[in-house]
Amino acid sequence: MxxxxxxxTPTYNRAAVLGRVFESLMNQTNKEFEWIIIDDGSKDDTKxxxxxxxxxxxxxxxxxxxxNNGKHIAINKGVxxxxxxxxxxxxxxxSFIPTAFEVMLDYWDRISPGERELYRGITCRCYDPDTGxxxxxxxxxxxxxxxxxxxxxxxxxDFEMWGINRTDLMRKFPFPDIRRTDNGGLSFFPxxxxxxxxxxxxxxxxxxxxLRAYYRDQENATTNKxxxxxxxxxxxxxxxxxxxxxxxxxxxMRFIKALVGLSMDNLLIGKKFFDIVKIGNTPIKRLLITVLxxxxxxxYIKKR
Numbered sequence: 065m066x067x068x069x070x071x072x073t074p075t076y077n078r079a080a081v082l083g084r085v086f087e088s089l090m091n092q093t094n095k096e097f098e099w100i101i102i103d104d105g106s107k108d109d110t111k112x113x114x115x116x117x118x119x120x121x122x123x124x125x126x127x128x129x130x131x132n133n134g135k136h137i138a139i140n141k142g143v144x145x146x147x148x149x150x151x152x153x154x155x156x157x158x159s160f161i162p163t164a165f166e167v168m169l170d171y172w173d174r175i176s177p178g179e180r181e182l183y184r185g186i187t188c189r190c191y192d193p194d195t196g197x198x199x200x201x202x203x204x205x206x207x208x209x210x211x212x213x214x215x216x217x218x219x220x221x222d223f224e225m226w227g228i229n230r231t232d233l234m235r236k237f238p239f240p241d242i243r244r245t246d247n248g249g250l251s252f253f254p255x256x257x258x259x260x261x262x263x264x265x266x267x268x269x270x271x272x273x274x275l276r277a278y279y280r281d282q283e284n285a286t287t288n289k290x291x292x293x294x295x296x297x298x299x300x301x302x303x304x305x306x307x308x309x310x311x312x313x314x315x316x317m318r319f320i321k322a323l324v325g326l327s328m329d330n331l332l333i334g335k336k337f338f339d340i341v342k343i344g345n346t347p348i349k350r351l352l353i354t355v356l357x358x359x360x361x362x363x364y365i366k367k368r
Contacts, residue, residue, distance in 0.1 A: 065095055065096060066096055067096060067097060067098050067124070067147050067148045067149075068094075068096040068097065068148055068149050068150060068165075068169060069096065069097040069098075069148045069149070069150045069151075069152050069165055069169070069228055070097070070098050070100055070142070070143075070145075070146030070147060070148035070150070070151055070152070070231065071085075071089065071097055071098065071099045071100065071152045071153075071154050072100045072102065072138075072139055072142030072143065072146070072151060072152070072153050072154070073085055073099065073100070073101050073102070073142075073153075073154045073155065073156055073158075074102045074104055074135045074138035074139055074142070074153075074155075074156070075101060075102070075103055075104065075106065075110060075156035076103075076104045076105060076106055076132065076156075077106045077107060077108045077110070078106070078108075078110070078156035078157060079106070079108045079109050079110040079112075079113040080108075081156060081157035082101075082110070082113055082114070082117075082156055082157075083113075084157050084158060084159040085099075085154050085155075085156065085157070085158050085159070086099075086117050086121075087159070088154075088158070088159045088160045088161075088162075088164075089121075089123060090120075090121065090122070091162040092162055092163075092164065092165050092166070093162050093163050093165075093166045094163075094165040094166040094169060095122065095123060096165070096169075097123060097148065097152075097165060098123060098124040098125070098126065098146075098147065098148060099121075099123060099124070099125045099126070100125075100126045100128070100142045100145055100146060101114055101125065101126065101127045101128070102128050102130060102138035102139070102141050102142050103127065103128065103129045103130065104130060104132055104133065104134070104135065104137075104138045105129075105130065105131050105132030105133070106129075111127065111129065114127045115127075126145060128141060128142075128145070131245065132244055132245075133243040133244050133245065134242075134243060134244045134249070134250050134251050134252055134253070135251070135252040135253075136239035136240070136242075136250065136252055136253035136255075137239070137241065137243055137244075139153060139239060140238050140239050140241070143231065143234045143235055143238070144235075146231050146234075148231060149230070149231060150172075150185060150228035150229060150230060150231060151228065151229050151230075151231050151234045152165075152226075152227070152228045152229075157279055158276060158277070158279075159193070159276070159277045159279075160226070160275050160276040160277065161274075161275050161276075163275075164188075164275040164276065165228075167188070167271070167273050167275060168186040168188065168227060168228050168271075168275070169186075169228075171186050171207060171269055171271055172185070172186050172228070172269070175269065182266065182267050183209075183230075183266060183267045183268065183269060184212065184229050184230055184233050184262050184263070184266035184267070184268050185227055185228045185229040185230055185233075185268060185269075186227050186228050186268070186269050186271060187221075187225050187226070187227035187268050187269070187270050187271070188225065188226055188227055188270075188271050188273050188274065188275040188276065189203070189223075189225060189271070189272060189273065189274045189275070190223075190224045190225060190226055190274060190275075190276045190277065190278040191274040191276075191277060191278065192277075192278060193277035193278070193279060198274050199223050199224050199274075199278060200221070200223030200224070200225070201220055201221070201223070202272055203221075203270055203271065203272035204272075206271065206272055207269050207270060207271045207272065208221075208269075208270050209267050209268070209269050209270070210267060210268065210270065211263055211264070211265075211266070211267050211268075212259055212260070212262060212263020212264075212266065212267070212268045213260050213263035213264050213308065213311065214263070215263070215268065215270060216256075216259075216260070216263070217308070217311040217314045217315055218311070218314050221270055224278045225270075226275065226276040227268070229262075233262060233266065237258050237261055237262045239253045239258060240253060248295065248333075249295075250295060250296050250299075251293075251296065252296055253296065253299060254296060254297075254299055254300040254303070256300065256303075257299060257300065257303045257307075260303065260307070260308055261307070292332060294328075294329035294330075294332040294333050295329075295333050297325060297329045298326065298329045298330055298333070300322070300325075301322040301323075301325045301326040301329065302326065302343055304318070304319055304322035305319070305322055305323060305326060305343070305344060305345075305349055305353075306343070306344070306345045306349070309349065320356070323352050323353055323356045323360075324356050324359045324360045324363065325360070326340065326343060326353060326360065327340055327353065327356065327357045327359075327360025327361065327364070328360040328361075328363040328364045328367070330343075331360065331361065331364040331368075332364060332367065332368060337357065340353065340357070341353050341354055341357070
């Protein structure tokens with residue numbers, strides 16, 4: 065059977081909950097997928113658990129072990145190995161309904177072949193597995209098509225969502241190769257930076273169907289994220305300030321938070337005032353960083 069979706073699961077010491085993803089995949093009504101598990105340096109029995117899945121699965125499973133380099137490096141490796149037309153990133157304790165892939169592929173196939181190059185993929189809503197409640201606002205008429213960055217900042221589709229993205233675009237927009245073990249390394253890279261950069265150039269079909277359960281206890285679901293996230297956060301703040309500041313008019317408080325966070329988190333990782341101010345790529349941004357620096361400093365004093 066052909067592979068249309070490559071499901072990538074980065075995991076770190078999550079052998080106990082990987083079964084959620086496995087059962088969800090076993091129950092899929094559409095079987096045109098493979099499962100790529102990137103073990104990001106687990107010390108538990110993840111490998112043994114996966115070997116058990118391989119013996120039961122009715123689909124292909126690829127298992128790769130790497131040093132604990134971070135979720136973003138694991139995703140890049142999965143994308144490199146993928147043979148599917150689309151990538152779906154499934155965290156190690158995710159679950160999704162049996163028709164998830166069938167529904168998303170059906171929506172994709174309804175897009176005119178001549179227009180598909182304009183789209184990055186299909187994105188669906190999620191639901192709370194404890195209450196069954198849908199997360200985020202409803203999407204009228206079943207689906208809405210937007211450039212991804214407009215959807216997030218202009219049209220209020222900035223809640224927890226999930227979906228499939230074209231594999232060729234995931235390769236065109238990789239995560240930066242900054243490994244956890246590097247000097248100044250990262251345990252993860254803010255995914256929204258990649259989705260925003262992709263969303264400048266490509267549309268997404270956002271569908272109202274709730275296909276994935278969103279578990280709120282995933283802080284250790286993919287890789288070791290203990291301790292401060294300041295080093296990771298600075299990439300998010302710099303992205304908001306330097307890459308997409310033209311969207312600040314839609315969500316001004318988010319961008320004010322970025323200006324404050326830029327100072328606080330850079331101070332926490334040892335940068336000095338003048339180095340922080342110079343991060344702004346225009347005079348007005350450097351002025352705004354300077355004006356809000358005392359707030360960032362106060363938060364830094366409180367957190368250090």
